Amino acid sequence: MDIKSYIALALTLFTIGIIGVLVRRNAIIIFMCVELMLNAVNLLLVAFSKMHALSTAAKASVNYASDAQIFVFFIMVVAAAEVSVGLAIIVMMYRNVHTVDVNFLNRLKN
Amino acid sequence: MGNYITFPDLLIWLPLLAAAFSFISKDERGAKNSAIIFSLLILGVSVATLFFTNDTQYLSYNHVNYIWLKYMGANYYVGLDGTGRLLTLLTAIGFPLIFISTSNSKYENPSRFYGLMMLTQAGLMGVFMAMDALTFYFFWELALIPVYFLCSIWGGEKRIQATFKFFVYTFAGSLLMLIGIIYVYLHTQGRTFGDGTTSAHSFAMSAFYTVQLSASEQNWLFILFFIAFAIKMPIFPFHTWQPEAYNQSPTSVTMVLSGIMVKMGLFGAMRWLIPVFPEASAHFKQLIVILSVIGIVYASCIAMMQDNIKKLVAYSSIAHIGLMSAAIFSMNQISVQGAMMQMFNHGINIIGMWVVIDIIERRTGVKKISELSGLAHSAPVLTILFIVIALANIALPLTNAFAGEFLMFSGLYNFSHWMAAVAGIGIILSAVYTLNMIQKVFYGSVNSLTTDVKDVSWNEKLVLIIIVGIIFFVGIYPQPLIELTKEAVNNMVVSVQ
Amino acid sequence: MNNILQLVWLIPVLPLLGFLINGLGRKQLTKSLSGIIGSGVILISFVLSVVVFLQIGSNHNETIHLFDFIKLNAFKITFDFKIDQLSALFLLIITGVGFLIHVYSTAYMHDEDGKDFAKYFAYLNLFVFSMLLLVMGGNYLIMFIGWEGVGLCSYLLIGYWFRNTDYTNAAKKAFIMNRIGDLGFLLALFWLIAVVGTVQYDELFTAANLAKLSAFDVTGITLLLFVGATGKSAQIPLFTWLPDAMAGPTPVSALIHAATMVTAGIYMIARSNVLFSMAHQTQVVITIVGLATALLAASIAIKQNDIKKVLAYSTVSQLGFMFLALGTGNYVAAVFHVLTHAFFKALMFLGSGSVIHAMGGEQDIRKMGGLHKHMKITSFTFLIGCIAIAGIPGFSGFFSKDEILAGAFAHNPYIYALALFAALLTAFYMFRLYIITFTGSFRGTHEQEHHLHESPKAMTIPLIVLAILSIIGGYIGVPESLGGSHHLGKYLAGVIKAEAHHLDHTTEYMLMGLSTGLVLLSIIYAWMRFKNYKIEGESKGLGKVLENKWYVDELYQMAIVNPLKSTSAFFNKIIENKIIDGAVNGVGKLVNYGGRQLRWIQSGQVGAYVLLMVIGMLLLFFIQLFL
Known part of the structure; x- marks a missing residue:
């Protein structure tokens, strides 16, 4: 499949993510949108990796082709850890102010 | 280097040790005593340095050179030369005098107060001994930051405002200098260390002195450095932080500021400005001398108008510093020598002035000249000692400032006749404001504020008599000061020619 | 014979000693004792001066070197005493008349407190010391030391009764006017140093060194020296301090403001007669x-x-x-x-x-x-x-x-x-x-x-x-x-x-x-x-003008003092506070203002931050791709 389709998909997902972050006020949805953006990038990474693996330069090296694929797994692990922290923050926020509306949290003190 | 303890080590580590002792001591007495004892010890070390001046024989006692940041070509290099000896001596004399004379003052959190004071001393010592640009910058900031806390915690009513201005102003200058240092650093030759490794560039003073820069680069860098030093000195028109800072700081800090710290600027100009950028110095000297001379007359005029005794002394100090900077930038042997001596003498005299002003302020609670009168009745000893110090401050012959001022004027005259003549107006005006102050504060008849003023106590008397002793000794026989610094002055002047 | 001249430093040192004893022991000494010490030291100095006077004869002179005052490579000023006919004569006048006036003072000042009495003699002795230094100095710098010293003593003695503000005003005026003259003197010294490189009489008044001075130099130097002399010797335009100086005790007026100090200007010019004749x-x-x-x-x-x-x-x-x-x-x-x-x-x-x-x-x-x-x-x-x-x-x-x-x-x-x-x-x-x-x-x-x-x-x-x-x-x-x-x-x-x-x-x-x-x-x-x-x-016409001293004081007040004061006030109020400090504070205010204007960006709304971030990223893309 043409690389352009992957790029178009990733871009769409990423844009949805950005718009979601910008327009929504619910912290959980914003969080999900951030994840969406992350995964859009992951997708792009994998797609490029695949494309790159077909090139002559990559064929010369043995394990070069699979680097990005492994890297994506790595990102997913980190993202999972980040999600747990992020959700914990949102839970704490809900406990304290009884809302998940981010506009409500516009100051650090008081 | 050697495996024994050297003078620069002692002069820097002892204050730091004292600071540590003061910080951890729980009560006021512990903090104060450790500060006083250590500062006397430091004075002893500093006096000892005067007997080990022969560099061929005692080089290893007077210089410490450790590798610090190898990849950057920075060493921790501190050493004593004539200038350094003189100014560390001033620092070492100043602190015990300050502690003893103000030992009756009560501070909140005394352990912190004395700790910060000793930290300042460490910084000052380092500045006067640094032989490596990064070391110099490090100590330069080390001296500034404790003073900021000292002023803003223990100062007067408007301390926050005054200190903020002082800090931001001088710090802005320091940052300009840092930019300058980095720029020069990037143009220096590499440095080879003892173990054979080399770095691309070097912070060593010798590397700075030999750096090759184009004329326009020199000019820009000169301005960066000069602003930092000019603010610190301070000379006209960079002086406005000073009167309010002196007015608001606790007196002991004011003494450090005016007696010792302003010498950092002059010293910096002598060691890190003129020899590093000789062509730019020659290019700008006319302008700077003119600024300095304007500053002398201008500050003297304003001093005449002051009713606040602290501000009066602050402006008189600006006038004196102006003369010193004019002398330094006249860049001939006589004038620089005079400025060198005057740096020491001015420090001694102005500390004496502040001691008396502090006494007056503590006894009467006011610092307005117009509210004081007739102190000569209630405190005759104080009056006599103050008059001696005040007259030394306006450089009457046979007091310490005379020889220095004579040399400075003489050198300035060689530089420009008219500048010397205009600066001479400062001599007259200094007499005017000093005598006005003496007349209004000490003469006349007593008023309700001054009737019950007690004369000096033993510790104040001790300090003032020591100061007066130095005033007369140096005044009658100034030659030792010249001998001490002659070579350093010569090196500096030669480097410019 | 020379041995006695080597002891010539005793002549000024004795009054100095008297000053120290009277000054430091003013609480302990009785009046008669401080009177005796004060006059005694002058008497001994007088006797020594007579001995010196006889020793020196009419064709002898001697320079006695004490120590180097300032020595910087070739530039050297020594602490020397020069004893020749001129200084020997002045020594006699100063110590002789000085002694008589000291004796006189013991009676005249007898109503003073013991402490003040001793203080008076201390000052008087200090004055004699300075005056002797002035005439005995072997170079202009030592003369200048004495020169300022006598000015100081004159200040202290005019303001001796310091409770009275008029008196202290007179003292201040005397000192300041003298300082104006002193500046002229100093500038003359710098000029000499710059051209000839020495202020030592013996070296200066040699043909070789005098030849270094151009006609302009000589005129300039002598005029500046003369300015110094007008200050000390109360000549136009710096004479108004002397009548006011009468605020001091009368013996002081006799000694300082008649017999000795005010003649310092004449001594100085007579001493430099070689220069002035040129x-x-x-x-x-x-x-x-x-x-x-x-x-x-x-x-x-x-x-x-x-x-x-x-x-x-x-x-x-x-x-x-x-x-x-x-x-x-x-x-x-x-x-x-x-x-x-x-x-x-x-x-x-x-x-x-x-x-x-x-x-x-x-x-x-x-x-x-x-x-x-x-x-x-x-x-x-x-x-x-x-x-x-x-x-x-x-x-x-x-x-x-x-x-x-x-x-x-x-x-x-x-x-x-x-x-x-x-x-x-x-x-x-x-x-x-x-x-x-x-x-x-x-x-x-x-x-x-x-x-x-x-x-x-x-x-x-x-x-x-x-x-x-x-x-x-x-x-x-x-x-x-x-x-x-x-x-x-x-x-x-x-x-x-x-x-x-x-x-x-x-x-x-x-x-x-x-x-x-x-x-x-x-x-x-x-x-x-x-x-x-x-x-x-009341006098009228010229008589009134004379009674008011030709209005010179008023003229000075109007032409010099008041303008100086208003200039200073202008410096203080406008330039210092408004312009210079205003500029410094202005920079601070500008930063403050700028900060306040930019504050709306930091709204605390996460959405706004993200929006800005996105806009920024788009801008970067745009710049990267199309510019």
């Missing part, structure tokens, strides 16, 4: 200033009613005469007049002190009168002083003043005429003073009259000694035309290269006759006018 423009300036001062001060003295003020203006006027002599190159006459003036003016000041003492502090001559009956010694000695200053033949003032006048005549007859007029005024106001004070009937209160008495011996003996000196002092300089041989001129020949003025004897006789006759006439006129003196009302 500078003809300067000499013209000195002549004019001296003459103008002599006339101006004499005219003011006519209308003054304070006994000490009259004497003060008289001193200014006499100093003007001395400068006139200096300007006409007649250095010996100037020094001669310094000597005789020291005697008779000290005598008159001490006499006025005696009067003031008897009057219980009253200084206004309108409230005196007829004092001759009550205090004969004072009156007689005062009269001798008046005769001496007026220039009646046979008394010391005649010889010295006549020499000045003769020199002026040889120079320019017009100058002579004006100087003669000033001399007539001198005779007139001195006798006015004498007649109003000592003759006629008493005009004060009964209480004062009851109190009138002759002063104690400690005061009258110095008066008598000075009176004798005022008579015979002139005989060391009898001119050749009167059959003398002018010992003084010959004595000073080694130091002062006299510019001989040649007048034939007939002319000299004529001049003497003329001046003597006119002086007698003016004395008679004074007698006619004031023998029945009554308190006059």
